[in-house]
Amino acid sequence: MRKYLSILMVLGLVLLCIGCINKEIKGQIEEFVEKQEVYVNEKSLDGYIDTISKEEPEYVAEKKSWMRDILENNIEKYDLEVEKIKILDDDKVSLKLRQSYQYEGKKYSIQIPLLLVKENGCWKDHDLLFDEMVTPHFRIKYHKNLKKYAVAIKNVCENAYSNVQKRYGEGIEGKTIIKLYENQELLRQSVKLSFSWQFAGWYEYPESIKTTEFEDEETYRKILEHELIHKITIKKSNNNMPYWFSEGVAVYFANFPNQPKDFQTKEYYLNTYRDYEIDILKLEKANLEKMEEDKSIHCYYDSSGMVIKFIVEKYGVEKVKKIVEELGRFPYEEGTGSEINEQSIKRYHLVLEKVLGVCVEELNKEWIQFINEAE
Numbered sequence: 001m002r003k004y005l006s007i008l009m010v011l012g013l014v015l016l017c018i019g020c021i022n023k024e025i026k027g028q029i030e031e032f033v034e035k036q037e038v039y040v041n042e043k044s045l046d047g048y049i050d051t052i053s054k055e056e057p058e059y060v061a062e063k064k065s066w067m068r069d070i071l072e073n074n075i076e077k078y079d080l081e082v083e084k085i086k087i088l089d090d091d092k093v094s095l096k097l098r099q100s101y102q103y104e105g106k107k108y109s110i111q112i113p114l115l116l117v118k119e120n121g122c123w124k125d126h127d128l129l130f131d132e133m134v135t136p137h138f139r140i141k142y143h144k145n146l147k148k149y150a151v152a153i154k155n156v157c158e159n160a161y162s163n164v165q166k167r168y169g170e171g172i173e174g175k176t177i178i179k180l181y182e183n184q185e186l187l188r189q190s191v192k193l194s195f196s197w198q199f200a201g202w203y204e205y206p207e208s209i210k211t212t213e214f215e216d217e218e219t220y221r222k223i224l225e226h227e228l229i230h231k232i233t234i235k236k237s238n239n240n241m242p243y244w245f246s247e248g249v250a251v252y253f254a255n256f257p258n259q260p261k262d263f264q265t266k267e268y269y270l271n272t273y274r275d276y277e278i279d280i281l282k283l284e285k286a287n288l289e290k291m292e293e294d295k296s297i298h299c300y301y302d303s304s305g306m307v308i309k310f311i312v313e314k315y316g317v318e319k320v321k322k323i324v325e326e327l328g329r330f331p332y333e334e335g336t337g338s339e340i341n342e343q344s345i346k347r348y349h350l351v352l353e354k355v356l357g358v359c360v361e362e363l364n365k366e367w368i369q370f371i372n373e374a375e
């Protein structure tokens with residue numbers, strides 16, 4: 001009897017100890033989350049980036065972009081609440097985190113499945129809790145609930161890679177990381193809290209390609225082709241393309257080949273968007289990320305693609321590629337497309353004269369004439 005009593009006592013002590021350790025870890029995690037929340041509210045970029053794991057450079061770049069968006073926009077009442085903690089081991093913890101904030105009078109809230117890892121004795125934010133699949137050119141990161149979507153991406157990503165390589169004439173160095181998010185809102189909040197609308201795919205240099213749940217493989221192939229064109233051309237231009245030009249090139253080389261030919265005719269374009277009277281100068285001034293009406297968003301993409309189509313028809317596809325290449329002679333600009341847009345437009349104007357021999361105003365006149373004359 002005595003023997004059993006002492007075993008029970010030892011067992012009790014062990015359980016008590018585990019309880020203490022768990023309590024200690026939970027305390028550290030609460031403290032860590034509180035610190036991240038304070039850095040966001042105080043708009044401390046360095047402080048916030050110090051909480052991010054440095055293991056995956058693309059995640060650090062993504063979080064820098066995410067945080068710079070907060071510095072530039074009036075994100076209010078940012079709040080993080082730990083809803084669930086699961087201790088995976090002494091150095092690894094998964095969380096269900098509730099992120100809430102207000103922007104332009106609207107309230108947002110979402111649950112984030114986050115992984116924290118202890119690095120050199122300090123807890124670090126190690127991105128969402130992802131599993132991973134690998135193909136020759138890709139690493140696909142996904143939450144374990146989303147395995148069937150990850151498999152769909154795996155089935156088409158190499159096709160997307162070779163299609164893009166054929167169409168643009170160039171491949172992509174190294175492995176591209178694709179991140180799969182549980183829904184469009186989590187994808188949006190993982191990119192920029194200020195973004196006005198939910199998108200299907202996202203890429204910024206030097207980040208991962210991001211997407212969400214879609215039922216068919218073809219949708220993934222099309223999204224990946226669009227984002228891969230961004231990856232090739234943004235790298236090649238040293239991140240110096242104007243926003244509209246970057247979208248135009250992606251639409252021309254990725255979306256148009258996937259659409260019926262009728263969609264790229266002047267007649268279809270004018271019938272759909274005549275009232276918008278879009279020209280190159282308007283595209284330069286437009287801010288896609290702040291648009292709210294679906295038709296304005298579609299008009300921006302289609303117009304950008306049609307302007308590139310016009311440049312290809314008038315000057316040749318090699319000239320479009322040459323513009324991208326010449327932009328790449330300027331120094332690398334750190335920042336997302338919208339942050340660097342003004343600088344990129346100035347550089348683009350210089351390159352236009354050099355490559356096409358026209359200034360932007362002349363090119364714009366040619367575009368207006370082109371789009372309005374019968375096919």
Ligand SMILES: [Zn+2]
Pocket residue numbers: 226230246247250
């Ligand atoms: Zn795009």
